[in-house]
Structures are given as C-alpha cells and as structure tokens.
Amino acid sequence: MNTTAAKPANHRAIFWISVLALFTAALANAIRGGASDAMKAELFDPTAAERSGELIGSVLSNAFLGFAISLLIISPLLDRIGAKRVILFAAASFIVGPILILLAPSAGSFDTVYWVLNAGMIFTGFGWGATEGSINALTTTIYPEDKTGRLNVLHAWWPAGIIVGGLLSVLLFGGGFGWRTLIALLMIPGVILAFWVLRHEFPQTESTTAGVTFNEMLAEPFKHLGFWIFPAIMFLTASAELAPGAWVQVALTETVGMQGILLMVYVSAIMFGMRHFAGPLEHRFSDMGLLCISTIPAAIGLFLLATANSPFTALFAATLWAFGVCFMWPTMLAAVARRYPRSGSWGIGLVNFAGALAIWVVLPEIGKIYDKAKVAKAGGEDAFKALQAGTPEMHAALAHAAEVSFKTISVVPVILFFIFGAVWLYERGRVTK
Numbered sequence: 457m458n459t460t461a462a463k464p465a466n467h468r469a470i471f472w473i474s475v476l477a478l479f480t481a482a483l484a485n486a487i488r489g490g491a492s493d494a495m496k497a498e499l500f501d502p503t504a505a506e507r508s509g510e511l512i513g514s515v516l517s518n519a520f521l522g523f524a525i526s527l528l529i530i531s532p533l534l535d536r537i538g539a540k541r542v543i544l545f546a547a548a549s550f551i552v553g554p555i556l557i558l559l560a561p562s563a564g565s566f567d568t569v570y571w572v573l574n575a576g577m578i579f580t581g582f583g584w585g586a587t588e589g590s591i592n593a594l595t596t597t598i599y600p601e602d603k604t605g606r607l608n609v610l611h612a613w614w615p616a617g618i619i620v621g622g623l624l625s626v627l628l629f630g631g632g633f634g635w636r637t638l639i640a641l642l643m644i645p646g647v648i649l650a651f652w653v654l655r656h657e658f659p660q661t662e663s664t665t666a667g668v669t670f671n672e673m674l675a676e677p678f679k680h681l682g683f684w685i686f687p688a689i690m691f692l693t694a695s696a697e698l699a700p701g702a703w704v705q706v707a708l709t710e711t712v713g714m715q716g717i718l719l720m721v722y723v724s725a726i727m728f729g730m731r732h733f734a735g736p737l738e739h740r741f742s743d744m745g746l747l748c749i750s751t752i753p754a755a756i757g758l759f760l761l762a763t764a765n766s767p768f769t770a771l772f773a774a775t776l777w778a779f780g781v782c783f784m785w786p787t788m789l790a791a792v793a794r795r796y797p798r799s800g801s802w803g804i805g806l807v808n809f810a811g812a813l814a815i816w817v818v819l820p821e822i823g824k825i826y827d828k829a830k831v832a833k834a835g836g837e838d839a840f841k842a843l844q845a846g847t848p849e850m851h852a853a854l855a856h857a858a859e860v861s862f863k864t865i866s867v868v869p870v871i872l873f874f875i876f877g878a879v880w881l882y883e884r885g886r887v888t889k
Contacts, residue, residue, distance in 0.1 A: 531805020
C-alpha cells in the first residue's frame with residue numbers, strides 16, 4: 457500500500473497541533489486528579505461525608521466514560537466528519553468541560569451540583585476521546601515510514617502534560633490558590649488549540665487515501681481473527697500503566713514519605729525522555745520484541761512499589777516501572793496500524809477504546825482490593841473505623857493495603873510477558889520460513 461502521497465505540505469504543523477491536543481488532554485487528567493481532594497472537601501464532605509470518597513471517585517471516572525464514548529463514535533467516522541472538525545470539537549470540550557465544573561458549586565441543590573460536575577467531567581473526557589480518535593490516525597498517515605517512532609514521540613507529550621499539571625497542582629495549592637484556579641487554567645490551551653486548528657487543513661487518513669471504503673474499513677477487523685488479540689492486550693497494558701498511575705496518590709502518599717503526585721511527575725519525566733528513543737529500539741527488536749522486553753522492568757517496578765517505604769525506595773521502584781511502561785501505549789497503536797492499515801482510524805480506535813475501558817473497569821477494582829486489605833489488617837470494619845488518622849495502627853493498615861494492591865497489579869505485566877513473547881516468536885518464525 458503506497459501512502460507516501462498522503463503526507464501534506466503542512467505535516468509538521470499538523471503533528472504539533474496533535475501534540476498540543478494530547479498535551480491538553482494529559483494536563484486535564486493531571487489537573488482533575490490534583491483538584492479532586494479539594495473538590496471533595498468543598499462539595500461532598502459537608503453534605504455526604506460518609507460516601508464522599510465514592511462520590512468523587514464516580515465523578516472522576518466519568519471522564520474515562522466520556523473518553524471511551526467519544527473515541528468509539530469518532531474513530532470510524534473520522535474521515536466523514538473530518539479531522540479538522542474533530543480536533544475543534546476536542547478544543548471546545550476542553551473549554552466547555554471546565555466551565556461546567558466551575559459552575560457546578562452554584563448550580564443549586566446537591567443533586568444538581570453532582571450532575572453538573574459529572575457533565576463537566578464527561579465533556580473533558582469527550583475532548584480526550586476526540587483527541588485520541590484523530591491524532592493517532594493522522595500521525596500514521598503523515599509519517600507512514602516511521603509509525604512506531606513518531607507515535608512514541610507524539611505520546612511523549614502525554615507525560616509532559618502530566619508533569620505540568622502535577623507541578624501546577626502542587627504550586628497553586630501551595631500558594632494558597634483554590635481548585636477553581638487550577639480548573640480554569642485548563643481552558644487556556646483549549647483556546648490556543650482551537651485558533652491553531654482553524655488556520656490549517658487536514659488530510660484524510662491512510663486507509664481512505666489508499667482507496668479503502670467506509671464499509672471496508674469497518675469490516676476489516678472482523679476479517680482477521682488475529683486483530684482481536686490487540687484490544688485484549690491493550691486492556692492489560694493500560695492496566696499496567698494508567699491504572700497504577702491513577703492510584704499512586706491514594707496508595708503511596710501515606711507509605712513513602714512524599715506526595716504521590718510528585719512521584720508521578722518523576723515517572724512522567726522519564727517517559728517523556730524515553731519515548732523519543734522508541735524508533736531505534738523498535739528497529740532493533742521489532743515492536744513485539746520491544747513490548748516483551750518492557751514487561752520485565754514494569755513487573756519488577758510495580759512489585760517494588762508495593763513494599764516501598766521511603767522516597768529513595770519509591771523513586772527506585774518508580775524508575776523501573778517507568779522504563780517498563782513508557783513504550784507500551786503508543787507502540788501498541790503502531791503495531792495495529794502496521795499490521796492492519798486498512799482498518800484505519802477504526803482499528804486504532806478499537807484498541808484505544810479497550811485501553812480506556814480498562815481504566816474504567818480496573819481502577820474501581822483496585823480500590824476494592826485496597827479497601828478490603830486495610831479493613832482486614834485492622835481486624836474488621838469496626839476496628840478500622842475506630843482507628844485514628846496518623847496513628848501507627850492506621851499507618852500499618854494503609855501500608856498493608858498499598859502493598860496488596862500494587863502486588864496485585866504487578867501480576868499484569870508478567871502475563872503480558874508471555875503474551876508478547878508468544879506473538880514475537882510466532883512472527884519471527886513466519887519471517888524465517
């Protein structure tokens with residue numbers, strides 16, 4: 457399939473627009489997490505303290521729901537809607553979502569506040585889904601000769617957004633600013649993105665340029681049984697990368713002597729740097745080889761995070777984990793684009809959807825494991841309720857819960873090692889025949 461002609465003259469501008477869109481989505485992800493404790497304290501604790509944790513968890517999870525919904529709808533329709541309109545919709549969502557979140561406290565009754573807040577989170581998720589539903593297919597279209605390398609460079613800007621959002625959370629709260637200021641800042645890159653997109657035209661994607669019809673694109677994944685292993689693998693890779701990242705602040709702040717968000721900033725800095733080297737590594741090992749090798753430090757790092765009890769041990773474990781997971785998400789997308797180019801944005805979207813679904817499903821399960829472990833360590837629900845915050849007994853219960861939850865997650869990359877290894881060996885065997 458010859459796709460070289462698909463590269464437009466403004467391909468560099470399109471790539472950097474894609475970078476800004478993904479950076480904004482990551483910034484929103486970090487800001488939501490950074491503002492969550494303060495939002496819970498103001499909006500839910502005074503009225504529903506006994507279930508405020510459940511309420512804020514439900515609110516935050518709706519961003520992932522919005523991500524999954526918009527991604528599933530937009531991916532097959534990208535060329536029919538047009539990439540320009542899709543990214544403009546993403547920019548609008550990054551503006552409308554924060555506005556709804558800011559309006560929520562004055563919306564009226566408790567139920568109204570809750571639903572407006574949920575709507576704001578869903579809209580920010582829409583922006584994330586529209587971003588992922590467009591920029592990955594655009595990148596493989598304008599750089600058909602280096603899909604793995606360019607997708608990893610593009611996705612290096614996800615951890616960059618996490619770094620900026622995490623540091624903003626620490627600095628603004630430390631400077632006495634409230635969560636509203638933090639949420640409002642998210643609209644700035646959204647506005648910049650909208651104006652930048654309006655100045656450019658965007659190409660059709662690789663499969664459409666090659667003459668693949670809409671119906672053929674939709675049917676393509678169903679023609680290949682092997683395709684469906686990739687959404688299944690993506691479910692697991694997202695569970696090894698994003699789910700622990702979302703859990704670090706909750707589980708490890710108590711046990712390692714530093715803010716979990718700062719640990720994520722450190723991890724994201726490693727990921728930002730390492731993703732720029734994915735292209736040469738992929739050419740050396742192949743995409744499946746790179747992914748198989750990555751699972752080893754990922755598993756070791758997650759297991760060591762379970763027992764980390766100081767900033768040093770936490771940073772050491774996080775370093776291994778970061779080296780392990782940094783290539784997983786973008787390399788998975790490139791692997792699908794290379795093997796099933798006729799599936800176009802739909803194929804990439806299905807794999808992305810599996811990753812989004814993983815976080816929506818797995819994160820609450822990790823929370824259940826954590827809660828069950830801390831109660832068991834304390835000697836039952838009544839005994840745990842009797843514990844006072846800051847006491848050695850409470851610390852022991854929370855440390856045990858963190859250990860159990862992270863040891864459970866560390867099993868995932870071990871499973872992936874055997875899956876990636878099997879695919880790698882199978883494909884190498886076919887090449888040598």
